[in-house]
Amino acid sequence: MDKEDNKIISLHNIAKIYQMGQEKVFAIRDISLDIYKNEYVAIMGPSGSGKSTLMNLIGCLDTPTFGKYYLNNQDVSNLDDNQLAKIRNKEIGFVFQTFNLLARATALKNVELPLIYAGISHSERIERAKKALESVGLGDRMNHKPNELSGGQRQRVAIARALVNNPSIILADEPTGNLDSKTGKEIMSLLNSLWNNGHTIVLVSHEEEIAKNAQRIIKLRDGLIEKEIINPNPLAYSN
Numbered sequence: 001m002d003k004e005d006n007k008i009i010s011l012h013n014i015a016k017i018y019q020m021g022q023e024k025v026f027a028i029r030d031i032s033l034d035i036y037k038n039e040y041v042a043i044m045g046p047s048g049s050g051k052s053t054l055m056n057l058i059g060c061l062d063t064p065t066f067g068k069y070y071l072n073n074q075d076v077s078n079l080d081d082n083q084l085a086k087i088r089n090k091e092i093g094f095v096f097q098t099f100n101l102l103a104r105a106t107a108l109k110n111v112e113l114p115l116i117y118a119g120i121s122h123s124e125r126i127e128r129a130k131k132a133l134e135s136v137g138l139g140d141r142m143n144h145k146p147n148e149l150s151g152g153q154r155q156r157v158a159i160a161r162a163l164v165n166n167p168s169i170i171l172a173d174e175p176t177g178n179l180d181s182k183t184g185k186e187i188m189s190l191l192n193s194l195w196n197n198g199h200t201i202v203l204v205s206h207e208e209e210i211a212k213n214a215q216r217i218i219k220l221r222d223g224l225i226e227k228e229i230i231n232p233n234p235l236a237y238s239n
Contacts, residue, residue, distance in 0.1 A: 006036045006037045007035070007036055007037075007070075008035055008036060008037055008039075008072055008168050008169055008200055009033070009034065009058060009070075009071060009169065009202075010033075010034050010035075010068075010069070010070040011031055011032055011033045011034075011057075011058075011067065011068075011069050012032055012067055012068040012069075012070075013030055013031075013032055013066065013067040013068070014028055014030070014031045014032070014054075014057060014064045014066070014067035014068075014069060015028055015029055015030055015031075015064060015065050015066040015067055016028040016053050016057065016062070016064055016065050017065040017066075026223050027050050027223055028050045028053050028054055028057070028064075028223045029050075029224050030067075030224065031054065031067075031223075031224065031225055033218065033225070035169075035200065035202060036200075037200055038198055038200055039215060039216065040195045040200075040201045040203070040213065040214045040215045040216070040234060040236055041201070041202050041203070041214055041215070041216045041217075041218060042202075042204075042205060042210070042211035042216070042218070043202065043204045043205075043218045043220065044205060044206060044208075044211050044217060044218065044219050044220065045206070045220030045221060045226075046206070046221070047206075048222075049221050049222065049223070050220050050222070050223040050224075051206075051220050052204070053223075054204075054220065055171065055173055055202075055204045057069060058169075058171060058202060059088065059092055059094060059171050060076055060079075060084045060087045060088045060091075060092060061084075061088070063076075063077060063078060063079065063084070064077055071087065071168070072168055074087075085117075089114055089117050089118055089165065090165065090167070091167055091168045091169065092167050092168070092169055092170075092171055093161070093162025093163055093164075093165065093167040093169070093170045093171065094158075094171050094173070095155070095158050095159055095162050095171070095172040095173065095175045095191075096158065096173050096174075096175075097173055097174035097175065097177035097178055098178065099146070099154045099155060099178070100158065101146045101154060101157060101158060101161075102146075103147065104145065105145065106142065106143050106144060107133060107138060107141055107142050107143070107144055107145075107149070107157045107160075108126070108129050108130065108133065108142040108143065110146075110157055110158075110161055111129040111132050111133055111161045111164050112125045112126070112129045112164075113161065114161060114164055114165045115128060115129065115164060115165065118165060128164055129142075129160070129164055132160035132161070132163050132164040135160065135163065136157075136159050136160045136163075136190060137156065137190075138153060138156050138157065138160065141153060141157075150183070151178060151179050151183060152179055152183035152186055152187060155175060155176075155178075155179065155183075155187050156187070156190065159187075159190060159191070159194075163194070163199075168200065169199075169200045169201070169202055170191070170194065170199055170200065170201045170202070171202050171204075172191060172201065172202070172204065173204045174204060174205055174206070175187055175188075175191065175205075176188060176205075176210060184210075188210065188235075191203070191213070191236075192235070192236035195236050196236065212231060212234070212235050213234055213235040213236045214234055214236070215230070215234050215236075216228065216229070216230055216231065217231055
């Protein structure tokens with residue numbers, strides 16, 4: 001397969017400007033970036049560097065002010081909110097620092113949610129949600145609600161939910177941020193095994209040790225790519 005055909009994410013001279021009163025603020029200035037199928041990429045940067053804005057753009061939670069974004073060869077730069085929602089549900093599995101689970105729903109119901117939006121039949125939803133939970137080691141916790149689960153188990157539910165639609169990319173935003181170090185290592189080990197099984201992972205983190213799991217590290221500063229580091233020994237290889 002040609003490398004161009006293998007491209008999942010392609011950003012061309014992306015900028016994002018916010019109007020703050022009379023002032024224009026450039027959250028991202030001019031970023032061009034390609035990410036390929038089964039790559040593991042970490043995006044790093046200090047507070048205010050633009051990494052959250054870049055994550056929102058990659059995740060189709062927002063659109064750029066200037067520039068083009070192609071996701072699986074589709075131009076998503078100018079889509080409306082409904083179109084973006086459809087793309088997100090089909091193409092992107094999100095894992096957030098705060099888990100973003102429905103408090104009153106069981107683990108199974110939380111994982112089912114993207115499939116409901118996708119119009120999948122009830123019986124297939126149940127089957128796929130169960131398989132996703134089993135794949136993250138929570139086959140015996142399907143009927144537990146988030147407050148009956150540990151932080152690590154909640155993040156596993158979130159990862160199962162991210163996987164259930166078989167997305168093109170898994171976008172993990174500070175996935176260990178609310179976890180103790182031991183549980184954080186377990187969650188990173190799970191993400192690493194997903195990458196080893198063929199998933200494309202984009203990880204956003206401010207921690208060097210977490211970023212070292214990835215093959216490629218993109219460092220942002222002041223809304224620009226400051227440097228790109230090819231990691232010869234990703235920690236993910238050892239999983």
